[in-house]
Amino acid sequence: MSFKEKVIYQIYPKSFLDTNQDGVGDLPGIKQKMPYLKQLGVDMVWLSPIYSSPQKDNGYDVADYTAINPTFGTMEDFDNLMAAANEQGIEIMLDMVFNHVSTEYEWFQKALAGEKKYQDYFILRDEPTDWVSKFGGNAWAPFGETGRYYLHLFDKTQADLNWRNPEVREELFKVLRFWMAKGVKGFRFDVINLIGKDEVLKDCAENDGKPAYTDRPITHEFLQMMNQATFGQDTEMITVGEMSFTTVKECILYTKPDREELNMTFNFHHLKVDYKDGKKWTQMPFDFAKLKELFHTWGTQMSEESGWNALFWNNHDQPRALNRFIDVDNYRVAGAKMLASAIHLSRGTPYIYMGEEIGMLDPDYDSMEQYVDVESLNAYQELLDAGKTEKAAFEIVKAKSRDNSRTPMQWDNERYSGFSQVAPWLTIGRSAAEINVAKELQEGSIFKYYQQLIKLRKQYPVISDGSYEAFLPEHPQIYGYVRRLAEHSLLVINNFFAEETTIELPEEFLAGDVLIGNYAVENITREFTLKPYQTMAIYY
Ligand code: GLC
Numbered sequence: 001m002s003f004k005e006k007v008i009y010q011i012y013p014k015s016f017l018d019t020n021q022d023g024v025g026d027l028p029g030i031k032q033k034m035p036y037l038k039q040l041g042v043d044m045v046w047l048s049p050i051y052s053s054p055q056k057d058n059g060y061d062v063a064d065y066t067a068i069n070p071t072f073g074t075m076e077d078f079d080n081l082m083a084a085a086n087e088q089g090i091e092i093m094l095d096m097v098f099n100h101v102s103t104e105y106e107w108f109q110k111a112l113a114g115e116k117k118y119q120d121y122f123i124l125r126d127e128p129t130d131w132v133s134k135f136g137g138n139a140w141a142p143f144g145e146t147g148r149y150y151l152h153l154f155d156k157t158q159a160d161l162n163w164r165n166p167e168v169r170e171e172l173f174k175v176l177r178f179w180m181a182k183g184v185k186g187f188r189f190d191v192i193n194l195i196g197k198d199e200v201l202k203d204c205a206e207n208d209g210k211p212a213y214t215d216r217p218i219t220h221e222f223l224q225m226m227n228q229a230t231f232g233q234d235t236e237m238i239t240v241g242e243m244s245f246t247t248v249k250e251c252i253l254y255t256k257p258d259r260e261e262l263n264m265t266f267n268f269h270h271l272k273v274d275y276k277d278g279k280k281w282t283q284m285p286f287d288f289a290k291l292k293e294l295f296h297t298w299g300t301q302m303s304e305e306s307g308w309n310a311l312f313w314n315n316h317d318q319p320r321a322l323n324r325f326i327d328v329d330n331y332r333v334a335g336a337k338m339l340a341s342a343i344h345l346s347r348g349t350p351y352i353y354m355g356e357e358i359g360m361l362d363p364d365y366d367s368m369e370q371y372v373d374v375e376s377l378n379a380y381q382e383l384l385d386a387g388k389t390e391k392a393a394f395e396i397v398k399a400k401s402r403d404n405s406r407t408p409m410q411w412d413n414e415r416y417s418g419f420s421q422v423a424p425w426l427t428i429g430r431s432a433a434e435i436n437v438a439k440e441l442q443e444g445s446i447f448k449y450y451q452q453l454i455k456l457r458k459q460y461p462v463i464s465d466g467s468y469e470a471f472l473p474e475h476p477q478i479y480g481y482v483r484r485l486a487e488h489s490l491l492v493i494n495n496f497f498a499e500e501t502t503i504e505l506p507e508e509f510l511a512g513d514v515l516i517g518n519y520a521v522e523n524i525t526r527e528f529t530l531k532p533y534q535t536m537a538i539y540y
């Protein structure tokens with residue numbers, strides 16, 4: 001089966017299931033839930049980082065790429081998890097954080113101790129540039145007592161690696177081979193479009209310096225080298241690159257098969273349509289016209305030029321899409337299905353983030369004390385420094401924090417939602433008694449809807465392989481598209497609002513069949529009225 005027919009499920013290991021009652025999720029917990037994932041029908045499970053790490057950025061600060069973080073378990077637990085997954089026909093994708101390492105990594109420690117070999121593993125300069133860290137503040141920090149500075153595009157404990165050094169590349173390729181030898185079948189590459197730094201780094205006042213270090217041409221060369229040296233030899237491997245602040249043009253280059261870089265890319269433009277003036281730490285209702293334009297541009301251009309998108313609404317860095325795009329007080333269930341259809345029937349490989357399949361919501365915390373994410377804490381401080389009141393700053397953090405999606409999985413309505421028997425590392429969401437797996441499997445319909453979407457992708461080549469074109473691109477409420485493959489077509493219509501709207505269906509679909517939808521449809525008529533958040537796919 002090609003990556004076009006597969007659906008990938010993301011797990012944030014800290015928050016999935018705690019089996020040794022220390023309040024933190026672990027590998028045996030993930031293993032235990034493999035039958036659940038099998039029931040859902042996903043093909044591959046992507047694990048956010050499970051490696052040795054001081055956890056300053058929840059594992060995205062890796063201290064050893066080939067050691068398991070003891071909080072999550074042992075290498076034996078990992079092997080057991082792999083075996084249990086494979087037994088269910090599920091493959092494992094690991095998260096490779098190759099732009100930077102934790103400053104606790106042996107390489108950085110040796111560099112600090114003066115070893116020249118390791119100093120060349122990092123980006124050290126006498127004169128720092130004016131770049132701003134993505135987690136706030138200066139992107140450069142003093143390199144010990146040397147008078148030099150090291151680059152950290154993220155937290156100051158995450159030092160950027162020098163990919164221009166062939167020894168660094170070889171170290172990283174070795175890491176990939178290590179995990180491939182264990183049977184890992186997929187890699188998700190963290191902020192991989194930042195790895196290629198120019199030889200001469202330049203100041204850049206625009207956008208905190210991003211244009212100076214993002215999507216640099218040499219990045220493509222590095223990806224080709226990595227492909228050739230590792231996963232490119234194995235046609236079953238699936239690779240996805242997380243692309244920060246990128247363009248469709250670049251993503252076509254990253255994913256066009258004949259360039260031999262990656263299978264697909266994540267981009268985040270569609271999750272910035274509720275950023276005021278492009279700034280994350282603000283609040284604004286989402287801009288539907290912009291969302292649609294982005295989906296259509298990416299959908300059409302990737303389709304025309306043989307690129308491939310990773311499709312997603314949620315991940316461990318985003319507040320829950322339900323809270324952002326849907327009136328959840330009145331339409332949580334219909335809205336969850338509409339959002340799911342909008343991407344699962346589109347052109348690309350869909351990703352489900354844990355809890356999405358039961359319609360989980362943001363936790364609705366009531367105090368700053370409940371947040372732990374470094375980015376959120378920094379942002380709160382910056383908002384106060386900029387003159388916001390505590391209440392106003394809190395409201396923004398509450399809407400935007402990455403912790404929104406990192407709360408423990410809601411398995412049942414027990415005290416700690418079946419995640420653990422002790423207080424978890426991050427407070428459980430307020431809705432856990434109402435929204436949980438046990439209840440959803442008994443009487444819910446969102447999980448079933450996801451099951452159906454996953455099956456359809458495997459049954460209908462027009463879903464996995466069809467082209468993409470926009471439908472009613474100017475409509476103020478509808479996001480729609482048509483997929484085509486040989487003699488078959490699929491029309492997908494999504495009402496993104498709580499108000500009804502009447503549209504005209506194209507002639508060619510009047511004799512079609514409804515493949516899936518969130519309301520019962522009696523008749524496909526030329527004049528068709530869509531209910532609040534209605535989604536419907538017509539196959540002809
Ligand atoms: C990516 C990860 C995020 C992490 C950052 C730095 O954006 O998804 O969680 O903080 O990279 O590694």
Ligand code: CA
Binds near residue numbers: 026
């Ligand atoms: Ca545990």
